[in-house]
Structure formats: structure tokens, C-alpha cells
Amino acid sequence: MLPIKEDNVSIRQIAGPIRKSPPGSISLSVLLCFIFLLSCQDRQKSEELKPADEKISVITTIAPLYSFTKSVAGDYAEVENLLPSGAEPHEYSLSPEDAIRISKARVVVTNGVGLETWLDKMLMEDKESDSPEKQIVVDSSSGVDIISNDPHIWLSPKNAVIQVKNIRDALIRADPANAERYAETAGDYVKRLELLDREIREVTGPLKRKEFVSLHSAFLYFAKDYGLKEAAVIQETPESEPTPRHMAEIMDVIKTRKIRVIFSEPGVPHKIVETLAKDLNLQVYSLDTLETGDVSAGWYEAKMRANLEVLKEAMNR
Template sequence: MQSSAPLPILPTVNGHLTYLLALLLGLLCVLKSQAAEIRILTTLPVIHSWAANVAGDAATVESLLPANVGPHDFQFRPSDLRKLAAADVVLMNGLGLDTWLTRAVTRGASKPSRRVVTVTDGLQPQLIHHLTPLAMDAETTGSEKSHSDHTQNHGDEDANPHVWLDPVFAKHCVSNIIQALCQADPAHADGYTRRGATYLQELDQLDTQIRSSLKDLSNRRIVTFHDAFPYFCRRYDLQLVGVVEEVPSVDPSPKYLAQLSRAIRKQQVRVIFSEPQFHPRLIQRLASDLSIGVAELDVLETGSASRTFYIDGLRRNLRTLESSLR
């Protein structure tokens, strides 16, 4: 007669308690870890991209702007105000682009520990201020005299806010983010510093790539939809002949378009650059009248925020410039 298989040993009451205790402790550790994460709120998707690279998994990074809404059109919803109230660190561009955030922070409930950081702080001596759209040549070629003439006796609100399209200025903004996160969350400062240093190296490589790819272009004259690219042009020695939209969000007058057309012919511009955020109809009509090409450059004011958003966007722009200006 075969002996029956031994019965499995059932866990004792003490075993059950030990298991439950371990499970509870593990859950508490997870909750404690999640509670320790600071909440970072950003305005532009480029700032979200920078912050996400610095924060890693040590913090939660959210963007205020929906993917299809730019800073000029953004309006607060109740859910956005709740995000703002919960944020430990708020990162904004400044320079008049996202002043709606300043007003909301001022009017909203005060959170004593919240840090509101303008990532462009410290760039003031190098800012480009609003210029006559058809008289940008000296400024965008980096002339020291023109540069100093246009940076004195101006406030930040008068400055061109599109500094992020210059990777060297982006490095400055990222350094401000690293410092802000280290101050807000000292427990994770080593990680912020380490990841930030790695990302700064990636931005160095991006700058080198753009400089190398554009340095031998014989055709360096461009026209863009609106005044978003003077920093990029100055950095990489491109000549910004003019912009199609004389005043933001206002259709240009026939007189202005006639002036722009004369400048395009005189400077032998071969391509006009549209932007994905705006309908290209006006640019297409102008280019057709002048028998020149149309291509697209992204200002990166809208889009799905991600860690790779910024570098991927500038590399797309670089490929467009290379193919259009050869």
C-alpha cells in the first residue's frame, strides 16, 4: 500500500502576521517615497523637457499648457489652478511670455514653501529687444555695437522671449533649474546635479552639431513667420531679413508685405519659413508671388511635453535648415 503524499505545511498564525507586517512596511515605504517627491509645474513644453531631464524619477513634472495651446492663447481652467496650488516649484520663462502665471500666483492661495523660478534670470545683458522687423540684419549677425545698443535701457517685458531656441541660452536656463531643484529638495540634490550635468553635456553636443552643420552654408538669409528666431540667427550667424507677421497675431498690412517683398528680392532670399502653430496660407501666397520656396521651422511653443522634446525639436529644425539653404 502506497503511503499518501505529505500534506503541505500550512502557514502558522505567526507566519501570517509576519507576511502582513512585511507587506505593510513595504507599502509604507512606497507611500513615503511618493510623498517625498516634489511637484514641479512648468509653463512651456521646452521648460518641461529641461526639468524632466534634471528631475528624473525624483520629482513629478507637469506642464500647464495642453499640447495644442501656446502661451499666447492659454487660459486657466479650475484643474490648472489646482495644479498650481499643489506645486512645490513653478518654472516659467518670463520676459513677458507667461505673465498670466505671475498674476495667478499673486492672486492664488499662498503656499509658503513654493518656489516660483524664472529660468531666464541672468540673461538680461544678452537679450535682444524688439526691433523694426525689416531692420534686423546687424542684430542677428552678432554685431557688438548693435547688440549693446539694443540691450540698454530696456525692461524684461520689452525683450524677445524666445531665448530657448539658442541652445547656449538653454544651458543657462537648465543651470537655473538645477539650482532651484537642489534648493527645494536638498535630499535629492546629488541626483539633480548629476543628471543636470549629463543634460548640459547633451546641450553642448547639440550646439556643436548645429554650428558644424550650418557653418559652411553659402545661403544664410532667411525670412520667418514671426520674430522668434533672432537668438538662433545671432548664435549661428544667419541673416534674418524679415518676418511675415509684423505684429503678433495681427495680419500684416499690404504696405508692410510690399516692403517685405522688396527686401526678399533685394537680399535674394530663397525660402520663407512657416510655423506649425499657424496656418501657412499667407506665407504660401507670398512665396508663390515671389517664386521662392516654403519650409517649416518649429518655435517649440506647443507640443506634447517629454524629456526629448527640446533636443528633438531643434534637430528637426536643423534638418530643415540644411535641406532648405543648401
């Protein structure tokens, strides 16, 4: 900016006496004008090139959101996931490094439905700031039919489609130069999710058993979509241990509804699940809630299909 201003000043100073001046000073003013115009052109050029040169940076909070976003963004945006593999999203707390990563992202993709309470304070503070280029924060649950107190919307591929469309719209807003690409890749991914939905429907429709007990309430959306029922839940709130009274209720439900299967979660050796299974002669299977993992674009579909295999075996016993 500074040299341009100086040129401006110089041109204005010279402009007055031009008519009386010898030819030499005219060529000086012409030269200065020329330099000024060149510098303007240069500036314009660099502004035009910026969006194509630099990929937008996108951060997602949890693993399924990474799969959704990466599947839409492909190589047109830099996508990273905030929570490391193995981190539990219900009880997560932000590190100072996390806060820096989030603040640097152009787009932040959240699940919503109260899952990321650990992010709310930071995003509120950010909303109040007057930064010239506002960060785009996506609530991917927007438009999803919410079941109260269950944030696990992604376990229903139908909800996943809604989440993907919200993510697509945010990417287009942040990076309009690649709008057509995002629209096309999102369209392809939605078709894959619809195929997944059909596969699940074909397997769950004829299942012998429809009711199950799970470790923490995560499968309400899935169960609702495919005619299954989460008859009881061991942990009333995530990571909590059941009270003796709640245990008595669970055992009552299992006996009266003749439930044969308990769904635990991968990597969670759970003493209460084991005891319950032994006492009531239940089979323990592991269903993934898809809250954490080594993320990739195809991760979501692979994990959902792995869950489907478990369901097929467990619920046909």
C-alpha cells in the same frame, strides 16, 4: 498635538505630590512620561521620513521647459507641463483647473521674458499670501542676454544651458535631499546640450544662405548664435495679420536681399505665406518654434535636430 498637551498637563499635576505618594502613583507618572517621550519620538520620525517618501511636484509652463526640467528631475520629482499639446503660449488664458494645478505645485518653472503674462496676476496674488511653505517660482531666463521683445530664448542651446542651471538650482532648493542627484543629471544634460550646439555650428557654419523670412519673430537668438539673419517677419506680433504696408516692406526685403526661403511653422497653413511664396517664387519650409508639442525629456533635442535638417536643406538651395 492635543494628546501630548494633555499628557503634559497630567505630568505637571502629578509632579508636585510625587514624594509623598505611594509607589503606585510614581509608576503612573513614569508611564505618562514614557508615553509622552514615545509620542515625541514618533512625531520626529514622521518628520524625518516625509521628504524621502514624497516626491516634490513641479509644473512647467511650456514644452521646452518640460524637457529641461524632466531631464534634470528624472524620477526624483513629479514633473508636468501646464499647456496641453497644441496650445499657443503667446495668447494663452488660464482655466480654473490650470490655476488649481499651479497652486498645488511646489515648484513652478516659467520661461520669463514676458511670455507668461497670463500667469503674472496669479503669481502676484500668491506672493502676497503668507502660506508657511512658500512656492518656488523659477524665472528660467535669469542670466540670459535678452533681445528685446523676443521671448524665444530656448531656441538657442546656449540659453537652454542657462535655463537648465536655473531649474537645477530651484529643484535643489525645494528638495535638498536629492541635491547631488539633480546636480549630476543637470551636468549630464548640459553636456548633451553642448553637443547639440556643436552639431548646429557644424551645419550652420558652411550654409550657402544666411538670411531668411519667418512667420513670427522667434529665431533671433538662434540666428544670433549661428551667424544667420531673420531678415523679415510676416507677423509683427504673434497671431496678427500683416498690414499692406508691412507686406510691401517684406516683399522689398525679399527682392533686394535675394531671399529664397520662407520659414512657416508646423500645423499652420498660412495663406499669406503661400501667396508670398507663389508671387516671389520662394520655397516654403517649416521650422518648429518649439512652443508646444507632446512633451518628453528628449523632445527638445529631437525637435532641434529636426529643425537643423530643415535648415540644412532650405539654406543650401
